[in-house]
Amino acid sequence: MIFYFSGTGNSAWTARQLARLTGDNAYDITTLKELPELTHTKQLGFVFPIYAWGVPEIMADFIKKPPKLQGFTFGVCTCGGDAGLAMKQFAKHYPLRSSYSLLMPNNYIIGSDTDCESEILQKIAAAREELKRMAQEIQRQEPVYRVHEGPLAGVKSHLANFGFNKFARSAKPFFAEDRCNGCGRCVRNCPASAISLRDGTPVWAARCFQCLRCINECPQQAIQYGKSTAGRRRYTIRAYLPQDEQV
Structure with a gap:
């Protein structure tokens, strides 16, 4: 599971x-009404x-919700570069036998533009091969720690992450430009339930998770975050997947 x-x-x-590779089932935690049976x-x-x-x-x-199991446990984090100490911090709360980081295309367009098209395709292709390797190790229940922590991992995962959660998760800079057609997709898709429609225009609560789903998936590309995202490309992996891999 x-x-x-x-x-x-x-x-x-x-x-x-x-x-798919391990014959397992995957569950989106944002849509779970209750935990599946884990006994x-x-x-x-x-x-x-x-x-x-x-x-x-x-x-x-x-x-904090699932019971601690005696079976094999693993974690995979996706990132555009370094993972810092995130997997070790995770394992303090839920023990993991294996931990991985997987390099994927950049989507944090508040900080920088997306990767170019060729780099996106290269990263996804490399990730496919790495996932095959991971799946084989998981099926063999091998204890593995293959995480690219990067330099100054402790500083980044403690001080920088604290600053992000304290100061950088404000949703106030989000706004919709005039080309917004009020479709409400951002409202429906927000995992933090931080967006509502007011007179057909999306408005944001004070804070959110900063997943950037709203800004990257807007069909009209009408959502901006202050002045940071103007002129930058949008990214969702769906644009680069064959039909049988759509998420």
């Missing part, structure tokens, strides 16, 4: 690919993106 959280699809695709589960996995070298709040809260 694999539980996942995903913003723009990288982690959803990762979880579902691993489920006879022989392996349990968690997949999530890295936010500022840490575990997203929604996943950190979720791992």
Whole structure:
């Protein structure tokens, strides 16, 4: 059984690919009404993106719910670069036998533009091969720690992550430009339930998870975050997947 959280699809695709390769089931934690039966589960996995070298709040809260199992457990974090100490911090709350980081295309367009098209395709192709390797190791229940922590991992996962959660998760800079047609997709898709429609225009609560699903998936590309995202490309993995891999 694999539980996942995903913003723009990288982690959803990762979880579902691993489920397919290992003959398992993947569950989006944002749509779960209650936990599936775990009594006879022989392996349990968690997949999530890295936010500022840490575990997203929604996943950190979720791992308090499942019982600690005696079976094989593993975690995979998707990231655009370094993972810091996120997997070690995760394992303090839910023990993991194996931990991985998986390099995926950048989607945090508040900080920088997306990768170019060729780099996106290269990263997804490399990830496919790495997932095959992971799946084989998971099926053999091998204890593995293959996480690219990067330099200054402790500083990033403690100080930088604290700063992100304290100051950088404000949703106030989000706004919709005039080309917004009020379709409400951002409202329906927000995992933090931080968006509502007011007179047909989306408005944001004070804080959110900063998954950027709203800004990257807007069909009209009408959503901006202050002045940071103007002119930058949008990214969701769906645009780069064949039909049988859609998430």
